[in-house]
Amino acid sequence: MSGGESGEEPDGLVKYRRVRNGLVIVNTGEGKGKTTAALGVIFRAWGRDFRIRMFQFIKHTGARFGEHRAADRLGIPIDGLGDGFTWLSKDMDRTAALAVEQWERCKRTIAEGDEEIVVLDEFTYAMHYGWVEVGDVVDTLKRRPDTMHVIITGRYAPQELIDCADLVTEMKLIKHPYEEKGIRAQQGIEF
């Protein structure tokens, strides 16, 4: 990708100057903070009037976590499509089908190129479990506008994705309140 600073849009739109080098950012690892750091970028970027869209995988489509409430109020679209997949899910075909459908939506949004930041939350699982081909993801990322940042979160980021990414952070669990004291996830902090 070449730098996007030249702003060659005929109508001189500001959007093609603000993002200089669209990055592929991956937040992975077993620790906390992968989705949360993506939300932090959204918070920052909203403060700078970036056009942002978040797609959530896996989580229940109707989830009304803190981030959904905040995003609704701020007019940031969060598109969820999932059935709350866990190790106990009974209908894995359905889980997989939803992930594939969601990825097709993401591809359209990335190709359209209207967003400055696209977040694919918990998307690594779809690759890890083989529902979505990593090669297809890498191709899509490579063909995106060079002024678009894409943030992908989740454990088990495949090596091919890491190879294609610009910024990769592993969130490593050092200490967890559930393991230490039996304290469960809480509103406002973890969802």
Add this chain to the structure above:
Amino acid sequence: MSGGESGEEPDGLVKYRRVRNGLVIVNTGEGKGKTTAALGVIFRAWGRDFRIRMFQFIKHTGARFGEHRAADRLGIPIDGLGDGFTWLSKDMDRTAALAVEQWERCKRTIAEGDEEIVVLDEFTYAMHYGWVEVGDVVDTLKRRPDTMHVIITGRYAPQELIDCADLVTEMKLIKHPYEEKGIRAQQGIEF
């Protein structure tokens, strides 16, 4: 700390029921996403109408990063006090004095107990460089209301702080665009 679920406030204020177990959360390590994940918690928590206050250390008092712009619009107080300390700072006494002053402010806010989430951003450096005593910090955290979450970010979190924390995550750098491609920090993503 005992659980705060009982809501013993005479006037039945909701605030003492929402946070069940106030956590001390530490985001540390060399990687990206420490402050960003704290901002993500702020985003979530704002979506649930939590009372939030953020104190920033080190960063220039007048910084107008994406997070400041967003927080201003949303009415979330971010109190900065710092002179942009780097390894090249000439007046370390001033940097240290500002950190001590900022910590005194934090202590007052923590003791007052009105907030549900208090973020001490880049505060670890103040302890690491010996400007603020870790013992004083741990005492302050232990004496806080048990329904208050405190989030501390920055590299070099001292062991005594980690021992007292509930949730500790190390952000580990796997790949960085500056090192890989010479791409510098960008608006909306990193500030």
